[in-house]
Amino acid sequence: MKKLSIVFMGTPDFAVATLKILVEHNYNIVGVITAPDKPAGRGRKLNESAVKKYAQSKKLTILQPTNLKNESFLEELKALGANLQIVVAFRMLPKVVWQMPEYGTFNLHASLLPNYRGAAPINWAVINGETKTGVSTFFIDEKIDTGDMIFQKEIDIESHENAGSLHDKLMDSGSELVLKTVHAIEHNKVKTIPQKDTKNIKTAYKLNKDNCKINWKDSIDNIYNHIRGLSPYPAAWCTLINDEEKLDVKIYKAEKEFENHAFDSGTIIASKKDLKVAVAEGYLIIKEIKLPGKRAMDIKSLLNGYTFSNNAKML
Secondary structure (H helix, E strand, O other), X not given: OOOOOEEEEEOXXXXXXXXXXXXXXXXXXXXXXXXXXXXXXXXXEEEOOHHHHHHHHOOOOEEOOOOOXXXXXXXXXXXXXXXXXXXXXXXXXXXXXXXXXXXXXXXXXXXXXXXXXXXXXXXXXXXXXXXXXXXXXXXXXXXXXXXXXXEEEEEEOOOOOOHHHHHHHHHHHHHXXXXXXXXXXXXXXXOOEOOOOOOOOOEEOOOOHHHHEOOOOOOHHHHHHHHHHOOOOOOEEEEEEEOOEEEEEEEEEEEEEEOOOOOOOOEEEEOOOOEEEEEOOXXXXXXXXXXXXXXXXXXXXXXXXXXXXOOOEEO
C-alpha cells in the first residue's frame, strides 16, 4: 500500500466537501493551495475562499499564489513533499506543477467527460436539457479536462431541478468519487482509460452576459431550461420595457404553461397574482424575479408594489 502525502487545490464551496471527506478519512493533507484573498463588498474587505476558511479551521498549511509559475511558490510546493495532488474547482495548472508529484495530479470535474469540458459544466447540462450528468476523475495533462479517465459516476437531472440543487448533488457525489480514486491510487488499483473525442462533444463554455440573456423567441422548453440552468447564479436576465421604464431584470424561477395564443413573444400578461410572458408555445409563468438594486423576490411580493402597463414586454 502506498503512503500518500496529498496537496489539495481548490477554491469554492464545491471543493470544500472533497477536502472535508479526505480530512475525515485521516488522509495526510500536507498543504492546501487556494486563490488569493479578494476585496469584496462596499468596504472592500478581503474575502477568503471557502477552502481557505475550512483549511484554517483544521490548521492545514495554506499557500495562496497569484502566479503558479513563480519560482518561490514552486519551491514552497516542492518543500511540502506531496506525492499526490488533487484538484477540485481550481484553475489550469502549468506542467511544472501537475507533473511534480510521484503519483500524479488528478482532477474532479462535474460532468461525464468528454462532454462538458470547461468552466461551467453544471449550468450547461441543465441549459441543454440533459436528463443525466455526473462526475469524473482524471489525471491532468496539457489540455483542459482531456486527461486519462479514472472513475465516473452518473447522476439524474430532475425536470424541475436548477443549477443550484444539481451543484449540491454533484458536490456530494464528487467528494465520494475522489475518495474512491484516492483509495484506488493508495492500493495501486488504478486503471485509466483515454477519453474518446467524437464530433458531437458538448462544451461547457464560460458564462457571460451574452449567453445568460433570455431569448424570448426560443422554444418554451429552451427558455425554461435556460432560466433553471442559470439559477441561482449567475441568473438568466432580460430587459423589461414598462412604459418609459427600461430595466435589466434577473429571473430565477419560472413554470411552463402550454397554450395557444395570439400574443407576440415577450408580451407580459400581469394580474394581481401572476406574471406571464408569452412565448411560441404558451407562457412562462415567472415565479421569482429581481429588479435592479432590489433583492430577489417572489412574484406576489413584486406585484404588491409594482404595476405593469398594458403594453409591457420582455426583450
